[in-house]
Amino acid sequence: MTIVRSPMTVVMLLIFTLMVGVASTYPPDARFMPFVVGIPAITLCLLQLFLDWRSKETEISADHRSEMEKAEERVSKMVGYKVDFEVARDAPDVTIIENSDEVAHNREFMIWGYVLSFVIGILVFGFWIAIPVFIAVFLNREAQYSPLKALLYALLGGGFMFAVFSFGLKLRLHPGFIADWFF
Amino acid sequence: MNHWTKYIVTALTFGALTNGAEAQSGVDFFKGKTVTYIVATAPGGGYDSYGRLVAEFMQRYLPGSTFVVRNMPGAGHLIGANAIYASKPDGLTIGTFNTGLIYNQIVGQEGVKFDLTKMSWIGKAASDPRVFAIASQSPIKSWKELLDQKTPVNFATAGVGSASYVETVMLTNALKLPIKLQTGYNGTDDQLAMRRGEIVGSIASRSSYDQFVKNGFGRYIVQIGGKDTDVPQLSSLVTDPKGQELVALVQSQGDIARLTAGPPGIPADITAALVGAYKQAMEDKDLQQRAEKLERPVEPLYGEDVLKAVKAALNQKPETITLLKEALGK
């Protein structure tokens, strides 16, 4: 488990080493501050790596299961036999389903996919196209909204923001690279 | 009339009509169009306020047009200037930036993606002469007293490479002034430093110091350019020819303030329409009043005249360019 703790330390070490390396090509005045900050940082990263390696701490046994699994266990104890819950996803009063930590950690990669696609969409197609598309797709796939409902919210949201930013503040939001490529 | 006369008269009339129509077409072109006026600074502040003023009034004199101000701050006006230069030369994008970019171009700084001599010049609105401002606590009351200083006095400039730094270094070196530079004073940092007594003086634009001097916190000992008569002109106090050239270069800075320009290659009739609207805007009493409230009264130059001034400023002798390059640390 000690390996798990190290990746961030390694990343930090790499960043600092890279920046100090680039800074060493600068004249003395310019490289002063990066050195003063970067070199102690590299030292600390190495120290931290050492601590990570030496660390025999076992993972704190926190309960990483989801609320639903914990509730299942409580009710099972109460009634004396194993109980399995199943909740209809769009039952009206139901509070939202939470995932266990492990599932959540894996899903984060997928969510990153959304974020990356959204930003690329903004860069290529501009804000006013990317915003409604992103909202609609996300609501549809993650919040289980029907396509029509998702689209409606997307257009409403996009329209509202357009009104405030474009009309109200007269802000020009990135129109996307296709505007340059084709017009 | 005989056959030939009729022909000639028709031809002449037709020619006159189409000529008039061409001039008219320049202005007509803007009906229903949106002109983007790029300001190379963040919103608020001198360039932005002036830019918005110009945009508002030019819109009035190009009927049917809509002027939209777009802020493109960053890299000391370089980002905005580059953007103006690279935009489509259809007359629908113009803007304003710091005249100090002349220095950047002369020296060939990286990041400069424009050639000021090629831009389509609309005009400049004001003069903003440079002054030597001295803190009121300092005993220095005149140019001669400054020259007589035995130990170098602290002068504040903005960061290394900025227009204020370049001008101060050049003038100090060329005129052998007893000045020690303290760099890194941006915005009005230098005024506060003068109040604290750390800094004795600064070479700055008059518009940024007028309020300070009015409040009795400082005084001007010499001025470069401009029509104000309350302060002696540096050009009259400098005898060395190299020094005089340098002073002329700095003066060109102050003379061409609050400029408006567009990318190279805008069709002549459209440029003419823009210059015409700009001229009418500058002559508008409303604008003149507002400009005075903003900082400097209107002292305009239009189109070709500005280009001439810019070309002259960019055309420097090699020694001056070397001086500049040294000043910028290259």
Next chain:
Amino acid sequence: MIDVMFGALGAMLSNPKTMGLMFVAVLIGLVVGATPGIGGRLSIALAIPFVFGMEMTQGAVFLLTMHAVNGTSGQISSIMFGVPGDGDDAATTIDGHPMAKKGEAGRALGASITASGVGGIIGAIVFAVMIPVLEPVVLAFSPAEFFLLAILGITFIAFLAGKGQIFKGIIVGLFGMILATIGMDPTSGIARFSGNYLFLWDGLSVVTAVLAIFAVPEMISLAAKGGSISAVSIENSSVSYRQLFSGVMEVPRHWFLALRTSIIGAMIGMVPGLGGSAAAWLCYGHAVQTSKTPERFGHGAVEGVIAPETASNAKEGGSLLPTLFFGIPGSSGMAVLMGAFLILGIQPGPAMFTTHLDLVWTLIWALVVGNLIAVSLLLFITRWVAVLTFINGAVLVPFILVLVTVGAYANEGQWENLLILLAISFIGWGLMRFNWPRAPFVIGLVLGKIAEESLHKALGLWGMSFFTRPLSLVLIGLICATIALAIYTNMRGKSAMPAGV
């Protein structure tokens, strides 16, 4: 003096046009301020054309109120969504958002909004009180003191790292500081780490960095985990005026802290040159340092919300002072405001305080009354707005991400900032996943820049002897005391924040 004071107030309150303008200004300021990244400068710049025709007092009141209130509404998204509007708000996010996650959004907002109001009012009072002694106080702070103040703030990083995490905390802080070196170095004219990338020449955009470190990882985590922002269901918490009220009452409960941080904030505002976020972070650090139970911070300690909010609002009142008295703006927002004042015919300078004292008092009152109006409005709508923390996160996340990207872009108008946003979000996400502290990053980023610039100026002016100035010695003493205290508390086992904040 007294009759001028209250005369000005009376004149302002009894003029319906002035009050009307103030109300409009409050509304505009709140709306513009609520979105991350969109600064107050823009709203003032847009308002300037309208100001040309206004009568002097009314125009000044309008603009000042709009500016003062602009910083107040950013706390809503900071607390509820963990999306700070700028470096200031990031300090509120550290403890405010965890409160929302515990279902206490109403309480957090009640406390922070009230703290803003109180801070703004105390800031105005400090302004009024300091008028006679302003000059010597402001002029006592030179680059030497700025440098040491920045270092003092940076030492607070040591307090913000959790138990056994002090190295990680300092590493993250140093990371912020080294990122602050990106851009055109004023000392040498070299564009550090930015080469031909002009958009980096002015340094990393603080708004983008702050959104990337805090907001994006939070949203990713929320979307992946499912559920709502509040881990506690809506029935178990109480989103009602009662919860709001309990938040409001937290401020009087911590009245001494609120008073101290307001005064510190106002004083920092009064001295131009220390920069915007410094006030909020220095006071946050102060709150952690002076608390008997520092381990609660980062987990939802209400003092962690009160301290930065009072400070950043008090700073506005403070920064008005050098602006009016010297004609030297106390902050970049004040610089724009001052330009507008000149248009209105107001001539800042010492003369103002003798010939136009009634105008000065009108402005002070405008700050006070404007703050009160803003606070009342915000408290009123909070009741409904706080409910959002109980909604399914999957619905909120896309809208918030839209605001984050718009904010990151609109801040400087550069699309490249979106790429920076992605890059730093990635690191922020890594920090969150591996339980590294994130708060030190902002401190390093904000204060690192000030530290370097001031150090350079101080050395240029006095050489190494700048340490021996009297005020500098006091600050050095404070820094040593702070470090000693940090080591002491860390060795005793108690430390400020648990992992992962």
